[in-house]
Amino acid sequence: MVESTGRRPTIYSVADRAGVSIATVSRVLRRPGEVRASTRDRVLAVVEELGYVPDGAARSLAVKSHEAHGLVLPELRGPYYADLLTGYEQGAAEGGASVVVLLTHGKDDVDLLVRRLAGRVDGMVLMGAVPVSPGTLAAVRAKLPVLVLADRHQVSVESFSTENVRSAEQLTRHLIDVHGRRSLRFVGSPEFADDVRERYAGFVAAHEAAGLVPAEPVPATFREDDGPRVASLLLEGGLGSDGVVCANDELALSVMQRLLAAGVDVPGRISVTGWDDVMAARYVTPGLTTVSQPVRELGREVAVRMRALLEDRHSAPEQHVLPTRLVLRQSCGCA
Amino acid sequence: MVESTGRRPTIYSVADRAGVSIATVSRVLRRPGEVRASTRDRVLAVVEELGYVPDGAARSLAVKSHEAHGLVLPELRGPYYADLLTGYEQGAAEGGASVVVLLTHGKDDVDLLVRRLAGRVDGMVLMGAVPVSPGTLAAVRAKLPVLVLADRHQVSVESFSTENVRSAEQLTRHLIDVHGRRSLRFVGSPEFADDVRERYAGFVAAHEAAGLVPAEPVPATFREDDGPRVASLLLEGGLGSDGVVCANDELALSVMQRLLAAGVDVPGRISVTGWDDVMAARYVTPGLTTVSQPVRELGREVAVRMRALLEDRHSAPEQHVLPTRLVLRQSCGCA
DNA sequence: TTCGTCGTCGTAAGCGCTTACATCGCGTTG
DNA sequence: CAACGCGATGTAAGCGCTTACGACGACGAA
Numbered sequence: 144m145v146e147s148t149g150r151r152p153t154i155y156s157v158a159d160r161a162g163v164s165i166a167t168v169s170r171v172l173r174r175p176g177e178v179r180a181s182t183r184d185r186v187l188a189v190v191e192e193l194g195y196v197p198d199g200a201a202r203s204l205a206v207k208s209h210e211a212h213g214l215v216l217p218e219l220r221g222p223y224y225a226d227l228l229t230g231y232e233q234g235a236a237e238g239g240a241s242v243v244v245l246l247t248h249g250k251d252d253v254d255l256l257v258r259r260l261a262g263r264v265d266g267m268v269l270m271g272a273v274p275v276s277p278g279t280l281a282a283v284r285a286k287l288p289v290l291v292l293a294d295r296h297q298v299s300v301e302s303f304s305t306e307n308v309r310s311a312e313q314l315t316r317h318l319i320d321v322h323g324r325r326s327l328r329f330v331g332s333p334e335f336a337d338d339v340r341e342r343y344a345g346f347v348a349a350h351e352a353a354g355l356v357p358a359e360p361v362p363a364t365f366r367e368d369d370g371p372r373v374a375s376l377l378l379e380g381g382l383g384s385d386g387v388v389c390a391n392d393e394l395a396l397s398v399m400q401r402l403l404a405a406g407v408d409v410p411g412r413i414s415v416t417g418w419d420d421v422m423a424a425r426y427v428t429p430g431l432t433t434v435s436q437p438v439r440e441l442g443r444e445v446a447v448r449m450r451a452l453l454e455d456r457h458s459a460p461e462q463h464v465l466p467t468r469l470v471l472r473q474s475c476g477c478a
Numbered sequence: 479m480v481e482s483t484g485r486r487p488t489i490y491s492v493a494d495r496a497g498v499s500i501a502t503v504s505r506v507l508r509r510p511g512e513v514r515a516s517t518r519d520r521v522l523a524v525v526e527e528l529g530y531v532p533d534g535a536a537r538s539l540a541v542k543s544h545e546a547h548g549l550v551l552p553e554l555r556g557p558y559y560a561d562l563l564t565g566y567e568q569g570a571a572e573g574g575a576s577v578v579v580l581l582t583h584g585k586d587d588v589d590l591l592v593r594r595l596a597g598r599v600d601g602m603v604l605m606g607a608v609p610v611s612p613g614t615l616a617a618v619r620a621k622l623p624v625l626v627l628a629d630r631h632q633v634s635v636e637s638f639s640t641e642n643v644r645s646a647e648q649l650t651r652h653l654i655d656v657h658g659r660r661s662l663r664f665v666g667s668p669e670f671a672d673d674v675r676e677r678y679a680g681f682v683a684a685h686e687a688a689g690l691v692p693a694e695p696v697p698a699t700f701r702e703d704d705g706p707r708v709a710s711l712l713l714e715g716g717l718g719s720d721g722v723v724c725a726n727d728e729l730a731l732s733v734m735q736r737l738l739a740a741g742v743d744v745p746g747r748i749s750v751t752g753w754d755d756v757m758a759a760r761y762v763t764p765g766l767t768t769v770s771q772p773v774r775e776l777g778r779e780v781a782v783r784m785r786a787l788l789e790d791r792h793s794a795p796e797q798h799v800l801p802t803r804l805v806l807r808q809s810c811g812c813a
Numbered sequence: 814t815t816c817g818t819c820g821t822c823g824t825a826a827g828c829g830c831t832t833a834c835a836t837c838g839c840g841t842t843g
Numbered sequence: 844c845a846a847c848g849c850g851a852t853g854t855a856a857g858c859g860c861t862t863a864c865g866a867c868g869a870c871g872a873a
Contacts, residue, residue, distance in 0.1 A: 166852070196618075200535045367757075535859080824866095827862095841846100
């Protein structure tokens with residue numbers, strides 16, 4: 144226990160050098176008030192001199208807390224996930240926890256990775272779109288609190304999401320009532336993710352309320368790449384539609400660009416709307432009408448809730464829904 | 479050691495229930511080949527039944543490795559950091575390590591947080607723009623390998639960055655030679671970050687090569703918010719300049735939009751260029767001429783290098799520079 | 814038959830912290 | 844002046860893993 148064997152300093156080296164017990168060193172670092180000022184200073188001097196940094200793993204083992212949360216996202220494209228992470232990190236940091244991120248896109252052993260992660264964190268938040276098996280989800284939930292994002296499906300697990308159905312309905316109704324659109328298409332795959340499903344539901348609801356028959360959705364992922372295909376699909380047969388409600392902005396921007404390139408008048412001939420309000424939405428011409436979500440706040444709230452769960456386990460799972468905001472620009476037909 | 483006291487299962491509970499020693503359980507999980515198939519199956523069955531997840535902290539303590547890297551970024555705005563993180567996470571994951579992110583923006587005890595982080599990871603990468611004191615940097619470097627991003631300043635620490643000076647020079651020369659610009663302004667604060675400094679250096683170099691006198695930079699942060707101010711500053715006095723080289727795309731987009739709104743012909747009357755090639759750059763009209771950086775690859779390479787450092791400590795610090803690519807669109811004057 | 818050898822598994826010693834509890838001086842108080 | 848209380852510190856028992864080492868059979872070779 145004496146004189147570090149050449150390696151990095153441990154609490155023993157510090158205690159040794161300062162002529163105190165390791166308990167005192169620990170106290171100096173965690174509860175400075177409980178140790179006499181003179182001893183404290185002596186210890187701190189040694190800490191500084193040796194460049195001692197307490198080992199987090201050892202501490203975690205002793206206190207039975209990792210002081211870290213896991214955040215599992217499919218990827219980090221676009222502002223959505225980045226904002227989410229930003230908000231979450233802030234909220235977690237306020238509680239002294241760090242966040243370890245796991246990006247599942249392109250990985251084939253997601254279940255294994257998620258389980259492994261579960262051993263290194265105190266709580267875990269899972270994006271709804273993440274491909275985890277029910278078995279893994281159950282195992283993880285048995286071990287620690289789990290919060291799910293943008294997926295209100297499983298009522299048994301607590302979830303957070305932003306409002307989708309009503310905003311989609313409102314947006315669709317705007318196109319129908321204000322801009323007189325009668326032949327709208329929804330772009331996105333409802334079965335792809337829960338929020339897309341809800342957005343399409345709102346799209347359908349608005350049609351029913353207006354006595355119109357909603358068209359089947361045009362399948363597409365969240366990526367820009369699908370834009371060209373969707374656009375040409377819309378163009379073929381002389382452009383049967385007069386409005387496109389896209390599941391997100393990437394899609395909308397891409398589709399709109401193709402339509403404009405093909406000489407189609409947007410929004411004169413056809414309206415285009417998106418979802419997310421990415422930066423590009425306010426820089427393109429015409430400005431993209433879209434729906435803005437309080438993603439940063441969402442992230443922060445999730446973190447705060449997680450911290451609460453960590454203190455006080457037993458509590459019925461709640462379904463939190465944050466409000467979204469319709470952002471009208473020119474692509475829908477507004478001035 | 480027998481029958482878990484009600485809490486989560488440990489390796490002891492599993493061993494107990496499977497009628498083997500904890501060593502065997504550990505082997506089953508880490509080196510399945512070293513244990514007889516029948517025992518292995520029995521243990522795995524119990525693991526499944528109990529939902530056992532090994533505690534990462536305990537493992538880390540035992541193997542003296544956290545299997546995690548720290549990534550310290552100022553924030554997560556824009557595609558740059560997100561792509562960096564994406565690439566890094568991928569590279570780290572390939573080595574079985576997870577990454578814990580620390581966002582410093584808005585936090586006032588960055589040094590403390592960084593030190594604390596150093597106790598929970600095996601290696602750490604620091605964005606150059608992050609405000610860490612030299613003392614902390616030294617302490618952390620003494621404990622684990624540190625890689626710095628976008629800051630080639632301290633030659634003693636290994637760094638990664640993308641090429642700035644030459645691309646900036648090339649871009650500026652393009653404006654001068656091809657588009658006949660003679661009165662360019664650089665927007666951004668060179669003292670703000672190392673890459674801005676380098677970009678301005680390239681701007682200056684191009685001027686000198688062309689026998690022109692470079693103007694002083696127009697100070698601005700990386701945020702869009704500065705756009706309006708910069709734009710009006712450019713407009714006052716009858717728009718003395720015929721080109722604006724911005725330190726990044728946010729700035730460029732914002733400035734360009736203001737100029738256009740003020741009725742200025744871009745690029746007819748004045749060229750505008752950015753840096754980063756964000757999504758909006760290819761959707762605006764005119765398309766934004768900018769510089770594209772291989773950020774994702776950068777992140778991955780940094781992670782790979784970190785893994786190498788973790789295996790084989792002693793190695794001279796190198797300064798890695800990744801090539802960038804000039805993306806000519808219409809905002810500079812190109813067709 | 815005896816003695817390696819090898820595969821399989823248990824024993825036990827840590828890994829570097831935290832913290833309940835015991836200890837030890839002192840200044841107080843009756 | 845003795846008993847007591849209290850603040851400051853040390854003692855030591857874990858926390859849940861990994862792994863060197865050794866024990867133990869079974870088996871093939873001598």
